[in-house]
Structure formats: structure tokens, C-alpha cells
Amino acid sequence: MQNPYLPYPVRIDEIITETEDKNLKTFKFVFLNPEDEEKFAYRAGQFAELSIAGKGEIPIGIASSPTEKGFVMFTVNKVGLVSTHLHAMQVGDIMGIRGPLGNSYPWDVVKGKNLVIIGGGFAFTTLRSSIIYLLDPQNRADYGNIDVIYGARTPGMLLYRDELAEWEARDDINMHITVDGTDDPDWKYNTGFVPTIADQKAPPGDDDTYAIICGPPIMIKFTQPVLDRNAYAHDHIIMSLENRMKCGVGMCGRCNIGREFVCKDGPVFTLAELNKTPKEY
Amino acid sequence: MEILKIKKDDLSKGLDALKKSYRLFGPAKTESCHEFKRLEQDEQPDFNFSNTRLSPKAIIYPQSETMFTYSLDENDEDAHILKEVNSLDAPQAVIGIRPCDADAFLLVKRNFDAPDYKDPYWLNAYAKTTLVGLACEKPCPTCFCTTAGSGPFSERGVDILLADAGDDYLAKVITDKGSALAKAAGWDAPSDPDSATEEIERLKTAAEEKISSHVETDHLDKIDTTALHQAPFWEDTAFACINCGTCTFLCPTCWCFDIQDETCGAKGERLRNWDSCMFPIFTVHGTGHNPRGTKKQRVRQRFMHKLKYYVDKYEIGIQCVGCGRCIRSCPVNIDIRKICNLMNHYKPDTVEEPAS
């Protein structure tokens, strides 16, 4: 019997400090047993439990894309027990990864459609995975227009800044980067909260356009009316939830919203689905 | 299906024989109540009980159990890598489990034996366990098993069902596991099948007639989830609750758990421990945000899970076998029967009906 709680052993291969406050670090992991990488075959939007013996596990969205081989990558905010310990670990240290878990963004449903990707703060991780996946030469032709609205408090709080700049330069993806505010005179992108920029830049909703939103509750709360105003149907609004988790496989009972488990039936739901469940997220 | 006749004296002889190959558990009297415990060489179960205060769920699903071990000693080749522990391999048996509690394992199994994931700890322990049920002849006033999908003579989930027929037990052997256990115990005296069946039916009818309390569940699957979640009665229902968690702790059909690492020196274990939806920490995020931060939200979760989400998810009835433990032990008299009936009769657009 496959033990769903047993992590694959991994080694930390690279650590990148992402933000000016140093609270967000990206970790690249390499599997100790190469065959485990195949078993860890994942889709953009899934997550994994990062497992540190002696500390515990945390559910973290997979930030690398299935099209990137040889490593898996996560970006972790320093919050509490496990994430703080992880931030103090070094390249070469051994830990575990359990997954992939959850359902992923509905790539089969959005095939051939236009996508508006809206992200805020550090919840951009699985959106990075998605963008890398979409821009892969093997996949790009399968999707329509791609708009990305991504914001952080300040320029120094944006994740993956080198990649954002690369994407800005491309003509097969429309980037709308924004910050809440900045005193940097050279800032050449938008200034304003994500919902405001979304209102200005998001294409109008129609049958062939889907919005994927990932961000703090407050951003989601104010973005939803914007999408409503721009005629996005609720089954065309896709969101990823973060409930407290332990098992990640629908057994420990804590992450439910109604009968759905965020860990197993989610974390990705359409707004139409969420409208039918108790708002316990 | 075979019905054996076991002379009361032969029961203990059989159990002694079983101890050679099975770890046995049975009801035993403690200071204030009965609890299931391991029966050592010279111990016999005490059948003079209505039901135990705690459910026997810990025999298959320990309150705390080791999932993995690890070493943090850098000199160890496998430092920081979790290792699986040896699982229970000897057979075990619970002697005198009440039918409702045996049925509860079937309800819980749906959670641990999902199509996509299997919980190896629970499933292995369940597979190794034989359940010898003891039919109830004197149900308590708080038992409502007959309307909760079980019953004092329910055969669901038991491998053998014993019925007390005066000088003998009539033992209905229901599964292969049950017949293997009967053989190992040396219980092989057949009864006259017709008269034994008739006798069991008579006892069963008499016991069922003594069940005086009921729940109504026929509308639960028809009510809209979000409307029920918004019903006005949750405020009142939760008012007296002190979130002590007694209800979930005692309940044979509650299965929620936590996972924690415990290190001692350079060695440690990843453990799983029972947890409870009644505690605020169960759902609090690292950021402090808590989707079920209030008592009302937690009480509602407990009842909605048992009486609505489970009902909709599995379509086989409520996640409760009517054992009545949570009613008997709640310090503020919160009564699932009353809440079940409130939920079942709730009509979102009309005035709330009084509790029946």
C-alpha cells in the first residue's frame, strides 16, 4: 500500500532571497532518488507538503513549472514554526517533499481560451508556474491572449523580478505590473492596487475568457466586483484557496469548506463552485 | 450464515485459547464506568455494562500513533529522512463491542479508504481486527441507534454477533474473519438454526422496542447546504457550548487528526494525534486568520459535517450511529437528536419550527 504521508527525500540545491524585506525565499530542490522526480509529475496549480523532520510540514504551492526539469521550486514566506526553520536552512541540507497534492488549474477547460491572470503579494507562486507552462513553445499555441496583472506593495516586494522583465519584453503575453506605491523615479510600470489596475487593463469577460485569481483575501474581495462589472461569469473566475492543512489528502478533516476538502477537491475552485459552499476560507 | 451456541462457561475458555494468537480487548470496569482495555492472561471481559464511556475507536485508531521515525544525527546516513515504522502484524479482536460501535468503523472507513488515497495505518489495523459484537438487550434512554442506521442487534460491521440467551450465547458468525476466530476459540457447537434464528429475532424485537429516542433524517439531503449553514438556530445551538471537545473525543465516528513531530535528543517520531473541530487552533492560519474562529462556526461544523456534508458526500446516511455518548457526557447538555431534528425540519424561507 502506497503511504500517502511519506515524503520523498530531497536536497536543497539553491536558495534565492526574493524580496527586499528578506521574508520570501525561493528554494530549489533536487530529488535524492531520481525516480522520485517522475513519481512527482505535477500540473501548474498543485501544491506539496514541504517536510522537515523534527519541525513538521507546510503546504506550499509549486512555483516551478512541469516544463522545467531536474528540480522543483517553491517560494516560502516566513510566518511561523516550519517556514522560519526552512528560512534558516542551507544549500545541501536534506528534507522531504510530499505530493503533488490538489487538483491544479483546469488546463483542459481553459484550452484555446484567453486568460487573465491576477495575482497579488506572494501568492504569485503557482501563477509563475502557470505562466512558464503557458509560454512553453509546446503549449503557447494552445491558448489565446494572456494578460497578467500582478502587484506588490513596492517594487522590491515583487517576486521573480528577472522573469517579470523578460515577460514584459515579449509580445505573446501582456504584462500589467503594479505596486501600491513607490518613490523610485525610474519605476516604469503601473502604480495602484491590483483591483484598480484590473479594472483598467483586464479585457471584458466573455465565453472565451477566463480569469485566474490568486492573492490575499482583501485583494480577492475587491477584485471580484471588478470582474463582475466586466461581465465575467462566475464559472469563468478561477481561484485558489489556502486553508490550514495537515494531511493534504482529505483525511485529517480540517481544511473543508462544506463537503469539499480544499486539499484534495481544491485548492482550485471556480467562483460558481464557491458560491455553493459555506464561506469558511 | 452459521449460528453457534456457546455455553457461558465456554466463553471464557474460548477467550483464553484465543489469547495465544490474538491480542484481545474487552469491556472492563474502571472506577466510575466501563472502558475497553487489553485483556491480559487472567482477565475476562465484563459484560455487565450498557456501553463504555469512551468509544472503542482507539483500538484501531490510537489516540496517538507513530507514523514515521527519523534521526537528526548528521553521522547517520539517513539523517533527516523519515522512515516507515513496522505496522501491527498480529491479529487482534474486540470482544463485546456494541453493534453501534462496530458499525461506526464502517462509517469511518469511508474516510480512510478513499478511491484515490488509502490510510495505511487505519486500514492495516482494521484488517487485523476481528469484532465480536454483543447485542444490546437494555439500551440506554440516550440511544437512538435504530434511526441512525444501526440498531441493538445490527450486524453491520461485526464479524460475530453474540446474543445473550440465558445459559448460552447464540453466536451468529457473519464473516470469514468471524469464523476463523470461532474456530481458534474452539466454539463449534451448532445450534438448531430455526429455533436460534427465531430466538434472536424475538430478542431483537424486544430490544428495539426499548429504544425510546429517535432522530429524523429524511430531509437532510434535500436542504440547500448554504441555506442550512445560514440557519438562525446555530446561534442558540452553540450558546452554551464551552468547546471542551468531549463530544468529538468520545464519539466513535469522529476521526479528525493532527500531525506533530516529537524529537528527543537526536531521534524523533512523526505522530498523529486525535484532534477536534471544536478547537480554534484546528483551522487557524499562520497569518492569524481563522475561517472557523468563533464557537458558533465550530459547533455548526461538527453538526453540519455529521448530518449534512457526510450525508451528501456518501449518500448512505448520517455520520453518527446513535450511541448517545456525546449526549450523556456533554457538560452543557447539547443534544444531537434535537439539532438533527431542527436541521431536518429547517425550511429556509419559513419561520423556524420549535425543537421536537
Ligand SMILES: Cc1cc2nc3c(=O)[nH]c(=O)nc-3n(C[C@H](O)[C@H](O)[C@H](O)COP(=O)(O)OP(=O)(O)OC[C@H]3O[C@@H](n4cnc5c(N)ncnc54)[C@H](O)[C@@H]3O)c2cc1C
Ligand atoms: C494550498 C496552499 C498553498 C500555499 N502556498 C504557499 C506558498 O506558495 N508560499 C507561502 O509562503 N505560503 C503558502 N501557503 C501558506 C503556508 O502553508 C503557511 O504560511 C504555512 O503553513 C505556515 O506554517 P508555519 O509552520 O511557518 O506557521 P505556524 O503558524 O507555526 O503553523 C503551524 C502549522 O499550521 C499549519 N498552517 C498554518 N498556517 C497555514 C496556512 N495558511 N495554510 C495551511 N496550513 C497552515 C501548517 O501545518 C503549519 O506547519 C499555502 C497554503 C496552502 C493551503
Ligand code: SF4
Ligand atoms: S461536549 Fe458539549 S460543551 Fe463540550 S464541545 Fe461538545 S457540544 Fe460543546
Ligand code: SF4
Ligand atoms: S455523534 Fe454522538 S451519538 Fe452520534 S455516534 Fe458520535 S457520540 Fe454517538
Ligand code: FES
Ligand atoms: S489537510 Fe487534511 S483534510 Fe485537508
